[in-house]
Amino acid sequence: MEHISNSELRAFIERRLPPDQLLMVDDHLAVCSDCRAVMEREIRVRRTVSGLQTSFAVSEPHLDYEQILSLALGRKIPPPFEQHAANCASCAFEAEDLRNFVAETGALSRPFREVQPIAPKPRILSWRPRLVWSAVAAAVILGAGFYWQISHHTSRSGAELASLRDGGTQLSLDKNGKLHGAEALQSDQREALQASLTSGRLPVNIPSNLTPNQQETLLGAPTATRPFKVIAPVSQVVIDNQPTFTWERMPAATGYRIRVYAAGYEKIAESPVLQGDSWQANRPLARGQTYTWTVTAESPKGEVRAPAPPQPEAAFEVADTGTAARLEQASASHGTDHLLLAILYARDGAIDEARAQLDLLALQNPGSKLVDQLRASLNQSAPSPISTNPAQ
Secondary structure, three states: OOOOOHHHHHHHHOOOOOHHHHHHHHHHHHHOHHHHHHHHHHHHHHHHHHHOOOOOOOOOOOOOHHHHHHHHOOOOOOHHHHHHHHHOHHHHHHHHHHHHHHHHHOOOHHHHHHOOOOOOOOOOOOOOHHHHHHHHHHHHHHHHHHHHHHHHHHHHHHOOOEEEEEOOEEEEEOOOOOEEOOOOOOHHHHHHHHHHHHHOOOOOOOOHHHOHHHOOEOOOOOOOOOOOEEEEOOOEEEOOOOOEEEEOOOOOOOEEEEEEEEHHHEEEEEOOOEOOOEEEOOOOOOOOOEEEEEEEEEEOOEEEEEOOOOOEOEEEEEOOHHHHHHHHHHHHHOOOOHHHHHHHHHHOOOHHHHHHHHHHHHHHOOOOHHHHHHHHHHHHHOOOOOEOOOOO
């Protein structure tokens, strides 16, 4: 995506653009969160200059640009903000990034060294000399600092290999494959994100006994009745030990009955006759065990079972205690980190949960080809729900 320039953004804020360019920039800002962030910082600096403010209050959880600039230049900031910078990997990264920019270009250091406050005239400036200095400092920020924002942002974005908005964070891979936006995560979590952003794939791991080519094939003659299919759980690990079973409705069906089997086809759970298309198990299933299940539709013409010969069994595994606890903790700690959760769920075979996280990620990244690739990798490794075929 080509970002708008420094001059275009300033002209947009000042409403100096022709109508056609004004609409073009407005459309770009509607879809580009990075340029919106730069614009918001520009507006904040302008308000600082016009109001001649003597201090800069933190209105957001993270440090604003002026405070990050002070950190980059080695200037003192109020203790509460110093404490935030010491504990916030994201703000520390921004300050270090700007510090490197200053070292390479000298864009900010020279103006701040050479600009001195003008000696106040008794009748005009002596009543508020600090405000004049604040205005001078803010003006320098407006010039050199805003230039860094535009030029640095554009150069980094132009070199990105992959980028996704995830919760309140922008995840990206630069041209060297370095991950940005996940500094607060653990090293193994950052490595997992980097691998998926690089490859466009999730690390799907389904127990071999649950994959279709390893499941038992149901014996018997194919049904001649119009088929219906089971939906979930099939060929996956479930976290809840009282899972919910879902299936398609069959035309003319008057009711459905679910049966759950342990090893050796021992029936361990059975539903009453149901009118809907879902049912939660009425008893906890043993963790770490594999189960199969069927749904039988009752109709005026008789009963129809799904899955039916020659389809494989509808098998699933209940997550063991350690896996369930680990995934529940991850969900509690990283509720808005949808890509990370999708990776963790897929890695443990919890396919439905991984799909749900990718759905949330897609809402934040409409039209993203990378999200489509991640979904495709999940679908390739986790086959679609079993469907019965009409008799030939």
